Amino acid sequence: MLEVQSIADSAPSKRVAILQSNYIPWKGYFDLIAMVDEFITYDDMQYTRRDWRNRNKIKTPQGSQWLSIPIKTKGHYFQSIKETEIDGEGWAKQHWRALELNYKRAPYFQWLADELAPYYLSRTWTHLSELNIALIRLICNLLTIKTPLRLSGEFLLDGEKTARLVSICRQTGATHYLSGPSALNYIQPHLFEAHNIVLEWFDYSGYPEYPQLWGPFDHHLSILDLLFNCGPEASRYIQKGITAHA
Template sequence: MKKVAILQSNYIPWKGYFDMIAAVDEFILYDDMQYTRRDWRNRNQIKTPQGGQWLTVPVKAKGKFDQSIRQTEIDGDEWRDLHWKALSLNYRRARYFSEVVEFIEPLYQNSYRTISELNRAFIEALCVYLEITTKISNSWDYQLIEGKTERLSNLCQQAGATQYISGPSAKDYIDPNIFSDAGIALTWFNYEGYPEYPQLWGDFSHGVSILDLLFNCGKDSPNYMRFVKK
């Protein structure tokens, strides 16, 4: 049995994103999809004494309404220092800050051309730290056909999947019959029931970047997640 998940890349995603990666044998970054503004592709939240703060990577999107995520270029490099300063300022008191800094800080010293390139670099590095060994591939590694559900099902077939694990929000548009006709089991991932962990700055928040969990819990982070190391 081979399990596959297909999601757009996100910038420093929340813990549920990595649970999805860990739950499958192959995780396909679906960056052939249209880029959408004010979404998770180029931004995420961290915690601060004043509440949640967005860290947003500026991209060249003006007048490029039809461009895909993989075509979306990053606009300049100033954001790298700004994001790193925000992380340092708000998490330097966290228990595992100095440990996590060793692999996170170098990522902010690199230059990236597209948001897809940036996101994949961070996702892969975070998986290494969490000891998630799932294969990560790109949607453009495969042939793409028309139709929302048809394309997902066909990607699974090309990847040799027997089971497709989808985020619950996709229930609004996925046609389960297309997967069943292809002989692929369709499973909905459940993001509910996460335990709280030691967290800085006020009321607990589950929806922030996974960096919040790593800075506060280090290698104990999987204890507050769902995956079992492969």
């Protein structure tokens, strides 16, 4: 049985999270970043198709819509996320047009557009990871998240899966590792215990609703939906997370 407690109840010396970069991630991704002392983007992992690495959802009058970045995958079956190349340039203007069409009535459209549009209209991106990380850094700034962001390539990647995570944690001096719930399928808690690193699980449930366009509320959208609708107040709707010790 897991003993659930608020992050605020503990006083670790250093908490770290490690995740792959995603394209314009949902609010939970940024909530996790805000809850740690250091966040590592794990783009040395293998790129996975039909995943969040190159796509995310926005809201339209007809319901949610995918924005997907075309990727060069032919003959690159085992490429890492950081090696993954974007296929073409036309997608950027298409994505921006979709954002403009569906959020131009949102209260903070212009506030966000001034910051975001240049990433789509004034820059050319060749690699997915470079784009993802640039947008994640921009959004962290807009949400006033001060957590230092680092790349997995800065570390010696030793071992496989859980062993690699433990290795990165040890190199950062982490005493606590905060994991998303999807890792429950593969993570090996005893490897963290062997190095006196406390393994904690992040709980994404219980986010409050915010003013949102187009019909019934939907939590599972890109963070851009929250930013377009709430602007500088967006951080109020990203709750302080809950953890459970493994």
